[in-house]
Amino acid sequence: MNDFYQNYIEHVSYVYQGKALHQLYYDPNIDNKNLAQKWLMQAQVSPQAWQFCWALLSPDKVPEIQYFGASALHTKISRYWSDIPTDQYESLKSQLFSQIACFSSGSKMVLTRLCVALASLALNTMPEAWPGAVAEMVRVFQEEGGGVDGRARCLALLELLTVLPEEFQTSRLPQYRKGQVRGALGREWGSVCPLLQQLLRRTDSPGAVKARVLRCLSSWVLLDVPLSESESLVHDCFSALPDPELFDTAVEAIVNAISQPDSQRYVNTLLKLVPQVLALQDQLREAVQNGDMETCHGICRIAVTLGENHSRTLLEQVDHWQSFLALVNMIMFCTGIPGHYPVNETTSSLTLTFWYTLQDEIMSFESDKQTVYLQVYRPVYFQLVDVLLHKAQFPSDQEYASWSSDEKEQFRIYRVDISDTLMYVYEMLGAELLSNLYDKLGRLLTNAEQPTSWQHTEALLYGFQSIAETIDVNYSDVIPGLIGLIPRININNVQLADTVMFTIGALAEWLADHPVMLSSVLPLVLQALGNPDLSVSSVSTLKKICRECKYDLPPYATNIVAVSQEVLIKQIHKTSQCMWLMQALGFLLSALPVEEILRNLHSLITPYIQQLEKLADETPNPSNKLAIIHILGLLSNLFTTLDISKQDDESVEGSAPPVKATPPSPGPNPVVVVLQQVFALIQTVLSKWLNDSQVVEAVCAIFEKSVKTLLHEFAPMVSQLSEMLGQMYSTIPQASALDLTRQMVHIFASETDHFPPIKALFELVTSVTLSIFQQGRGCETRLLSQQKGFQPRGHKQ
Numbered sequence: 001m002n003d004f005y006q007n008y009i010e011h012v013s014y015v016y017q018g019k020a021l022h023q024l025y026y027d028p029n030i031d032n033k034n035l036a037q038k039w040l041m042q043a044q045v046s047p048q049a050w051q052f053c054w055a056l057l058s059p060d061k062v063p064e065i066q067y068f069g070a071s072a073l074h075t076k077i078s079r080y081w082s083d084i085p086t087d088q089y090e091s092l093k094s095q096l097f098s099q100i101a102c103f104s105s106g107s108k109m110v111l112t113r114l115c116v117a118l119a120s121l122a123l124n125t126m127p128e129a130w131p132g133a134v135a136e137m138v139r140v141f142q143e144e145g146g147g148v149d150g151r152a153r154c155l156a157l158l159e160l161l162t163v164l165p166e167e168f169q170t171s172r173l174p175q176y177r178k179g180q181v182r183g184a185l186g187r188e189w190g191s192v193c194p195l196l197q198q199l200l201r202r203t204d205s206p207g208a209v210k211a212r213v214l215r216c217l218s219s220w221v222l223l224d225v226p227l228s229e230s231e232s233l234v235h236d237c238f239s240a241l242p243d244p245e246l247f248d249t250a251v252e253a254i255v256n257a258i259s260q261p262d263s264q265r266y267v268n269t270l271l272k273l274v275p276q277v278l279a280l281q282d283q284l285r286e287a288v289q290n291g292d293m294e295t296c297h298g299i300c301r302i303a304v305t306l307g308e309n310h311s312r313t314l315l316e317q318v319d320h321w322q323s324f325l326a327l328v329n330m331i332m333f334c335t336g337i338p339g340h341y342p343v344n345e346t347t348s349s350l351t352l353t354f355w356y357t358l359q360d361e362i363m364s365f366e367s368d369k370q371t372v373y374l375q376v377y378r379p380v381y382f383q384l385v386d387v388l389l390h391k392a393q394f395p396s397d398q399e400y401a402s403w404s405s406d407e408k409e410q411f412r413i414y415r416v417d418i419s420d421t422l423m424y425v426y427e428m429l430g431a432e433l434l435s436n437l438y439d440k441l442g443r444l445l446t447n448a449e450q451p452t453s454w455q456h457t458e459a460l461l462y463g464f465q466s467i468a469e470t471i472d473v474n475y476s477d478v479i480p481g482l483i484g485l486i487p488r489i490n491i492n493n494v495q496l497a498d499t500v501m502f503t504i505g506a507l508a509e510w511l512a513d514h515p516v517m518l519s520s521v522l523p524l525v526l527q528a529l530g531n532p533d534l535s536v537s538s539v540s541t542l543k544k545i546c547r548e549c550k551y552d553l554p555p556y557a558t559n560i561v562a563v564s565q566e567v568l569i570k571q572i573h574k575t576s577q578c579m580w581l582m583q584a585l586g587f588l589l590s591a592l593p594v595e596e597i598l599r600n601l602h603s604l605i606t607p608y609i610q611q612l613e614k615l616a617d618e619t620p621n622p623s624n625k626l627a628i629i630h631i632l633g634l635l636s637n638l639f640t641t642l643d644i645s646k647q648d649d650e651s652v653e654g655s656a657p658p659v660k661a662t663p664p665s666p667g668p669n670p671v672v673v674v675l676q677q678v679f680a681l682i683q684t685v686l687s688k689w690l691n692d693s694q695v696v697e698a699v700c701a702i703f704e705k706s707v708k709t710l711l712h713e714f715a716p717m718v719s720q721l722s723e724m725l726g727q728m729y730s731t732i733p734q735a736s737a738l739d740l741t742r743q744m745v746h747i748f749a750s751e752t753d754h755f756p757p758i759k760a761l762f763e764l765v766t767s768v769t770l771s772i773f774q775q776g777r778g779c780e781t782r783l784l785s786q787q788k789g790f791q792p793r794g795h796k797q
Helices: 002-016 019-026 030-044 049-056 063-079 086-103 108-125 133-142 150-170 175-201 207-221 227-240 247-258 261-265 267-278 281-289 293-315 318-335 348-364 367-391 397-402 405-429 431-446 454-468 479-488 494-506 508-513 515-529 532-548 554-569 575-590 594-617 622-641 646-653 670-689 693-731 735-748 752-775 777-789
Strands: none
Touching: 049 063, 063 086, 063 108, 086 108, 086 150, 108 133, 108 150, 133 150, 133 175, 150 175, 150 207, 175 207, 175 227, 207 227, 207 247, 227 247, 227 261, 227 267, 247 293, 261 267, 261 293, 267 293, 267 318, 281 293, 281 318, 293 318, 293 348, 318 348, 318 367, 348 367, 348 405, 367 405, 367 431, 367 454, 405 431, 405 454, 431 454, 431 479, 454 494, 479 494, 479 515, 494 508, 494 515, 494 532, 508 515, 508 532, 515 532, 515 554, 532 554, 532 575, 554 575, 554 594, 575 594, 575 622, 594 622, 594 670, 622 670, 622 693, 670 693, 693 735, 693 752, 735 752
C-alpha cells in the first residue's frame, strides 16, 4: 500500500511539472501520447486535483498546462460537486472570479475553460446558495480594479454569460434541478438583456465586443427566452447585418430567436419581423450579383426560418396576407437563385422543406379556408415547379466535366430532393401539373424553329419521372401523349438517356394497362442495355417492365432474351446489374408456356453451367471463387422471380386477362428440372469449397430462394436436398445451411410424403448444434479452424 501512495505522489508530481502535458502535445510517439493522456485523465479526477490545478494556472506556465488546470477545475466542479463542502462555495467562487480577471487579457482558451468552470459552479448553487448569480457576475466585472482594462473585463464577462446557458444545456443536473435552474436563469434575463442592448447600441463599442454580444444573445435565446422580451435585441441584430464582421453572428442570433418553439405565441412580434426580413432583399440581390454566397446563405436562412417555423401563424393573419405572400416570393427567389448547385450556389437547398411546410399548413385548413388559400398559392406552386425544374437542369457538358466527383454526387442528391418536392407538390396541384409538364415538353420537341438544349428536355422528363415513380398516374390523359413523344427525343447524351430510361421504368404499371404502347418504348430499352453508361437505368427499367407487363411480353420474349444473353456474355454490366437482369428474365419467362421456359432456360444458363463445370475442376483460388459465386448468384436471382404458379393467381386477381395466363404444366416445375440437372455439379463444387462460408452461402441461396418462390412445387427436390444439407452441416456447421434447413422444415414438415427426410435432417441438425453448445467455446474455436482448413469427408483437393 505504501508503494501505491508513493507511486501516486510521484504521478501527481509528474503532472504538476507538466511533463505529461508536454508528452501529450509534443511527443511524436503515439504510445507515449496515450499513456500521458491516461495519466492526465486519472489526475484530473483525483482528490489532489484541487491542489495542483491552481498551481497549474500560474502565470509562468505555458497555455497548454494552464488549460489543463482550468479543465481539471471544471471536471471537479461539474462531476464531483458533492465532494465540495458548503462552507467552501464562497472561496471557490472568489478564486474563480480572480482567475478569470487574470486571464481576461491572457489565453482565450484558458479563459473560456475558467468561465465554464464558474458557470458550472453557478448552476450547482443557484437559486438557493447563489441567488442573483448573473446580476453578481455583471456587477463584479463592471467594477474597476485589478489592473485589467475595461474592454478585457467586458469581453470576459460576455464570455462568461455566453457559456452559462451552454453549460446548462450539457450539464448533468438531475431533472428536478434542471427545471429549477432553468427557471432561475429565465429570471436572470432581466440582468442580461439591458447589458447586451447597451453594448450593441453604443457607437464606440468595438466590433469584437458586438460580435460577443450577438453570440451571447444566441446562447440565451436557446433557454426559451420569450420572443417579446428579446424583440428589441432581435431588431438590433437586423441593424448589424450590413456589417460583414457581424453578419454571421447576427444571422445565428436571429435564427435562434425566431426558431424557438414558444415564439409562435408572439404574433405581433412576428408580424413586425416580416417587413424587416423583406427589407433584406436589396442586400440579397446585391450579394447574388457579387457572387457573395455567404451573405446569400445567411439572408436565406433568416427568411426560411421565419416562414418555415411560423407559416400557419402568418397565414392566419388575413389582414397581412400580402406581406406574407411577399415573404413567400422572397423565399422563391432564394429557391431559384442563379447558378448551379453546389458549385455556384449552396442556398437553394435550404428552402425545400419550407415548401413542404407551407403546403401542409394550407391543406390542413378546413375546406372553405383552404379554397381561399389555394386561389392565392396554387399559382405560386406552379411557379415553384418551373423554378425547381430549372434548378434541376444539368450544366453544359464542358462545365459538368470540370466538376469533381464530390460535386457531382452533391448535385445528384440535390436532384433527388427536388424530385421528392415535386412529388409532394403534386398532392396540391394534381393532374393539372402533369398537363402543364406535357404541354411544355410537347412544345419543346415539336418546335423545329427554336433549338432546344438537351438539359431542358431532360429536366421536364425528370419532372414526369419524379411524379410517376410514386403517384398513380394510370388515369392521367397525358401519359399516352408522353409515351408518343419519347421516341421523338434526340438522345445524344448519357444524362438524358438515363432520365428517358428511368421515366419509362416509372411508367411500367401504366404500360401494363396499355400494352399497345410497349412497342414504342421497348426497343429503346433493349438498345440501351448494350451501353455500359446506362447500366443501372436500362437494367432497372427492363426489370420493372418484365415484372409489371410480363403477360404482354411473350411476343417480345425471344428478342429480350437474346439481347440480355448478349450483354451478359459480353460482361457489359457490373455484378449487381447482372443480378437484376436475371431477375427481369425470371419475370419474363414466368409468363411463357413451360416448353418455352425450358428452351429459354437451356440457352440462357448452359454457358454458365459449362463454365461452372470447368471451375469445379480447378484448384480453389480467390479468382475462381469470385467466378463461382457470380454464377451461383445469377442462378439464384433467376430462380427468385421465375414462378409459373402465379399465372392463375394473377389472372384471378385481375392483374392480367385470363386468356394470357398459361395453365400450369402437370410435370415438374422448370426450376426444379434445372436444379435436378445441376445438382450433381453443385455437390462437386461443395466438395471443393465446403470450408468457404461465402461459396456455401451462395449455394444455399439458390435453394432457399427457389423454395421461397416455388413453395410446395419444390417437393421433388426435398429428399436429395435434405440429404445434402445433413452432410454439409454435420461436416462443417454453417449459418446459411441452418437458414435453409429452417425454410425446408417450415414448408415441408407437415407433409406426410416428405416427413421422413425432413425429420432426419431436423434431428441431425439439432444433434450437431446441441453438441456445439455442450462442448462450449473450445468447440467453437475448433469449428472456426475447420472452416479455414478442413476438407469434407470423401473428397480430395
